[in-house]
Amino acid sequence: MAATQVPKFPNSQVPRYAIIVAGGSGTRMGADRPKQFLELLGEPVLLHTLRRFAEPALRVQELVLVLPPDQFTTWEQLCRQHQVQIPHAVVAGGATRWASVRNGLAHLSAPSGVVAVHDGVRPLTPTRVIEATFEAAYNHGAAVAAVVPKDSVRGLNQQGSYALNRARLRLVQTPQCFSLELLRRAYQLPELTTFTDDASVVEDLHPIHLVEGDYRNLKITTPEDMLVAEAILRAQQPTT
Numbered sequence: 001m002a003a004t005q006v007p008k009f010p011n012s013q014v015p016r017y018a019i020i021v022a023g024g025s026g027t028r029m030g031a032d033r034p035k036q037f038l039e040l041l042g043e044p045v046l047l048h049t050l051r052r053f054a055e056p057a058l059r060v061q062e063l064v065l066v067l068p069p070d071q072f073t074t075w076e077q078l079c080r081q082h083q084v085q086i087p088h089a090v091v092a093g094g095a096t097r098w099a100s101v102r103n104g105l106a107h108l109s110a111p112s113g114v115v116a117v118h119d120g121v122r123p124l125t126p127t128r129v130i131e132a133t134f135e136a137a138y139n140h141g142a143a144v145a146a147v148v149p150k151d152s153v154r155g156l157n158q159q160g161s162y163a164l165n166r167a168r169l170r171l172v173q174t175p176q177c178f179s180l181e182l183l184r185r186a187y188q189l190p191e192l193t194t195f196t197d198d199a200s201v202v203e204d205l206h207p208i209h210l211v212e213g214d215y216r217n218l219k220i221t222t223p224e225d226m227l228v229a230e231a232i233l234r235a236q237q238p239t240t
Contacts, residue, residue, distance in 0.1 A: 014138055015113030017180065018053045019104035021066045022046055022120025023093050035220050036120045037074060041233050044078050045220055048123030048233075053116070054086045055127050058134070061113075063088040065120070066104040098195050102187045108180065114138050115183055116175040117198045121220040124232055130175055133211045137177035142206050144177075144199045145213035146170035172197060173213040182206055 022036040036046040046065075053060050067075055069092045078084075091107045093100035101117055108115065114137045116130065129145050136143030149169055154161040176198045178186075186202045195201050199208045216232050218225055 012059075015110055016058065016060045016134055017062045017064070017108055017110065017113055017115040018060050018175075019064045019066060019101060019108075019115060019117045020046075020049060020053065020120050021093070021097060021100050021104065021117065022049075022071075023066070023068055023097065023100055033074075034071060037071075037078065038220070038226065040123060040220075040226065040229055043082055045123050045229075046075070046120050047078070047082060047084060049118065049120050049125075050084075050086055050088060052123070052125050052127070052130065053118065055130075057127065058130055060116075062108065062110075064091055064104045064107050065089065066091050066093045066100045068093050096191065097197075098187075098191045098201065101198060101201075105183060105187055110180065113180045114177055115180045116177045117183075118174045118176075119219055122174055122217055123220065124229060125173075125175065125217045126214050129173075129211070129214050129217060133175045133177045136209050136211045137179065140207070140209035141179045141182055142177075142199070142202050143209045143211050144197075145173040145175060145217065146210050147173065147213040147215055147217075150215070170210060171213075172199065173217050173219075178202060 037044050040048055050063065050065065053063055063086065065088050067090060072090060075090065089107055091104050094103055114134055116134060118125070133143050133145050147170065149166045149171055153164045153166050153169055155164050178198065182202060182205065183198070186205055202208065218228060220226060220229060
């Protein structure tokens, strides 16, 4: 299939959208609530994430938050409690991440632009990474933030294991940004068990361009991640 054409109009005029997917249950955290609602320096993880994409410099025109329907009320209560003024739409997620992204995508009525898909529990994504991924998607059609593994990596086989060249490997993060038309085409195809992220949904239609991510752009999964996230946020706070 033909690759999506690069837009002909200036990047500064291309509409930008963001779909933030938050469907975690908090099981691996051992928490009493979904991990996106855990408090990180006094605010829900998800609010930190939402705020990253609401930065005026990023020019995101529409923010779509995808949540399980049974979490709508909790999020509404948290928004009132923390006086959240960030405009965003809340859309019901599906049975899988693929279905949730598809639902978020269906909410966007715009005919064209660039859309970012982001994990709701990645609250520390630097603005420069988001901007670079949007920019790369504008230029290449599909772009994903990723980092080089810090540790040595081994593959498994029937004989045991074998060394892999980590210089040729990348750990994939979000945001993952795409031409809106391209992502819509990809999500018209049937869901496959091999889909692990949006890049894997798109890659049969279009090459994936990699953008340098950031090791601080961690995904909140375990209690240790919360400790690291708190330390990073405290370090980023201005001193008085």
